[in-house]
Amino acid sequence: MTEIWLTNTRTRKKERFEPIDPANVRMYVCGPTVYDRAHLGNARPAVVFDVLYRLLRHVYGAEHVTYVRNITDVDDKIIARAKERGISIEELTRTTTEWYHEDMAALGVDYRGDPHFHEPHATEYIPQMIAMIERLIARGCAYVAEGHVLFSVESYPAYGQLSGRSVDDMIAGARVEVAPYKRNPMDFVLWKPSAPDQPGWESPWGRGRPGWHIECSAMAEALLGPEFDIHGGGNDLMFPHHENEIAQSCCAHPESHFARYWLHNEMLQVEGKKMSKSLGNFFTVRDLLDQGVPGEVIRFVFLQTHYRKPMDWTAKKAAEAAGVLRRWHALCADAEAGEVPAAVIDALADDLNTPAAIAALHRLAGEGDAAGLLAGARALGLMTPALGAWAAAPEVTPEITALIERLIEARAEARRARDFARADALRDGIAAAGVKVKDTPQGAVWELTPDFDPAKLEALAQ
RNA sequence: GGCGCGUUGGCGGAAUGGUUACGCACACGAUUGCAAAUCGUGCUCAUGCCGGUUCGAAUCCGGCACGCGCCUCCA
Numbered sequence: 001m002t003e004i005w006l007t008n009t010r011t012r013k014k015e016r017f018e019p020i021d022p023a024n025v026r027m028y029v030c031g032p033t034v035y036d037r038a039h040l041g042n043a044r045p046a047v048v049f050d051v052l053y054r055l056l057r058h059v060y061g062a063e064h065v066t067y068v069r070n071i072t073d074v075d076d077k078i079i080a081r082a083k084e085r086g087i088s089i090e091e092l093t094r095t096t097t098e099w100y101h102e103d104m105a106a107l108g109v110d111y112r113g114d115p116h117f118h119e120p121h122a123t124e125y126i127p128q129m130i131a132m133i134e135r136l137i138a139r140g141c142a143y144v145a146e147g148h149v150l151f152s153v154e155s156y157p158a159y160g161q162l163s164g165r166s167v168d169d170m171i172a173g174a175r176v177e178v179a180p181y182k183r184n185p186m187d188f189v190l191w192k193p194s195a196p197d198q199p200g201w202e203s204p205w206g207r208g209r210p211g212w213h214i215e216c217s218a219m220a221e222a223l224l225g226p227e228f229d230i231h232g233g234g235n236d237l238m239f240p241h242h243e244n245e246i247a248q249s250c251c252a253h254p255e256s257h258f259a260r261y262w263l264h265n266e267m268l269q270v271e272g273k274k275m276s277k278s279l280g281n282f283f284t285v286r287d288l289l290d291q292g293v294p295g296e297v298i299r300f301v302f303l304q305t306h307y308r309k310p311m312d313w314t315a316k317k318a319a320e321a322a323g324v325l326r327r328w329h330a331l332c333a334d335a336e337a338g339e340v341p342a343a344v345i346d347a348l349a350d351d352l353n354t355p356a357a358i359a360a361l362h363r364l365a366g367e368g369d370a371a372g373l374l375a376g377a378r379a380l381g382l383m384t385p386a387l388g389a390w391a392a393a394p395e396v397t398p399e400i401t402a403l404i405e406r407l408i409e410a411r412a413e414a415r416r417a418r419d420f421a422r423a424d425a426l427r428d429g430i431a432a433a434g435v436k437v438k439d440t441p442q443g444a445v446w447e448l449t450p451d452f453d454p455a456k457l458e459a460l461a462q
Numbered sequence: 463g464g465c466g467c468g469u470u471g472g473c474g475g476a477a478u479g480g481u482u483a484c485g486c487a488c489a490c491g492a493u494u495g496c497a498a499a500u501c502g503u504g505c506u507c508a509u510g511c512c513g514g515u516u517c518g519a520a521u522c523c524g525g526c527a528c529g530c531g532c533c534u535c536c537a
Contacts, residue, residue: 012466014478033537072537075537076535076536076537077536077537080536148535150535160465163465163466163532163533164465164466165464165465165466165532165533166464166465169463169464169465169533170464170465170533179534179535185534188534188535189535192535211535212535212537235466235467235531235532236531236532236537237532237537238466238531238532239465239466239532239533240532240533240534240537241537266467266468266530266531267467267530267531269530272529274530274531304474304475304485305474305475306475306476308467308468309467309468309475310467310468310529310530310531312474314474316473316474316486317473317474317486320473320474320485320486320487323486324485324486347476353476353477355474355475355476355484355485356475356476356477356483356484358475358476358484358485359475359476359483359484359485360484362484362485363484366484415495418495420495420496423495423496424495424496424497427496427497427498428497431498436498436499437498437499438498438499438500439494439497439498439499440499440500441493445499
């Protein structure tokens with residue numbers, strides 16, 4: 001069996017992955033807070049962990065991997081946004097979740113019909129969260145103060161281990177004031193009271209709503225058990241979110257270790273700078289798709305950078321990626337996917353080295369191994385029927401075909417007659433109409449490009 | 463101020479002690495009436511700076527510079 005090695009943030013080392021139960025490999029990834037369209041940065045973890053999911057399924061079998069990615073549908077940003085737009089919270093979270101599904105599917109992250117993928121909504125797990133909070137209180141790890149329930153970081157000596165901080169350091173670096181009801185400034189909220197116009201649920205501490213972190217602990221436990229294999233997310237979540245998840249889960253289940261392997265992807269930049277609204281370089285996945293950048297191109301650009309390095313989105317990269325993919329699609333036009341080449345799997349198994357996997361695909365393409373290229377690309381979620389359609393030649397009618405061949409023949413005749421002015425005019429005209437003609441020793445062959453324009457062709461025939 | 467991450471050829475981007483990554487771009491050659499496409503060759507022995515360990519370092523250790531992220535119940 002292929003050995004998978006992963007960089008574990010918990011130990012800061014690349015470690016051999018050994019699942020608790022090879023018959024049920026379990027991973028949890030922090031999903032979106034659904035208050036707006038996913039921006040490009042939100043898409044990176046979705047794609048990265050989709051590749052990991054594909055790899056695990058390849059190695060352990062599709063029936064033996066469980067993937068949980070949550071939807072955060074209770075959150076103060078959601079409350080604010082719904083009010084701003086004058087719509088209900090339910091409508092906001094429902095439509096935003098649908099957008100997320102559509103946009104991610106365009107990038108090849110699509111789990112519709114996959115019984116091993118679970119997408120729990122926070123609002124559906126309130127009782128489990130309340131139960132976990134009660135358990136934490138009972139164990140002396142949490143306390144009630146002014147209608148809030150707070151986690152006591154001092155009750156968990158290992159607090160800060162994941163992110164490499166000590167509670168004292170963090171307090172020293174803390175910038176602002178601290179809620180007076182906290183015993184320790186680093187204590188964080190498990191439950192908070194809701195005003196009458198805010199969403200809330202009845203609880204032993206009154207009507208309120210959960211803090212952000214508890215949902216992941218409660219849902220991971222409900223769906224994967226107190227201890228499971230992999231927990232992933234963006235490295236911006238490492239602190240405080242994941243640190244707090246660990247504290248909650250490990251205190252609720254001292255006999256367990258929660259997630260054994262922690263994986264964090266680095267952040268995304270745009271043209272060398274942080275994507276931000278103030279710099280004017282902020283855009284959503286949908287913005288790019290609407291501009292005509294194919295989802296497959298976005299995915300390819302993402303995978304060209306290793307997940308643990310900052311990724312820079314540039315227009316140049318997108319253009320290069322589109323060119324490469326076009327050539328590969330042309331090479332594989334009539335190919336059936338073969339076995340997934342070992343070089344591709346080996347690269348992925350080495351800490352998801354997607355750039356090395358892509359290099360392996362380049363070699364396969366260079367060798368003309370269409371079956372291997374196609375299979376390898378699909379292992380990365382590229383060149384699937386759903387994603388590759390953009391690169392397909394437009395439909396041609398027999399009339400168009402006849403017209404093109406007539407023009408090509410006319411050019412050939414002109415060349416035979418050494419009427420190069422006419423031959424070149426025809427060649428340039430055909431090219432301008434979006435038909436690519438390649439002269440081979442066996443004669444001219446042609447294909448349509450995405451810019452194909454039948455009107456220009458008609459004009460040329462006059 | 464604290465913690466963490468990064469810095470490889472023109473560009474992108476692999477490689478955790480020992481031969482050319484790979485891709486893109488560009489240049490030249492083959493081919494062509496000229497091109498396109500294709501093939502070949504070159505740029506390409508490149509590793510932010512300074513020191514250390516080692517027979518040998520992009521790779522390990524220390525320091526520095528630059529860049530980035532996180533550090534409040536705003537997430």
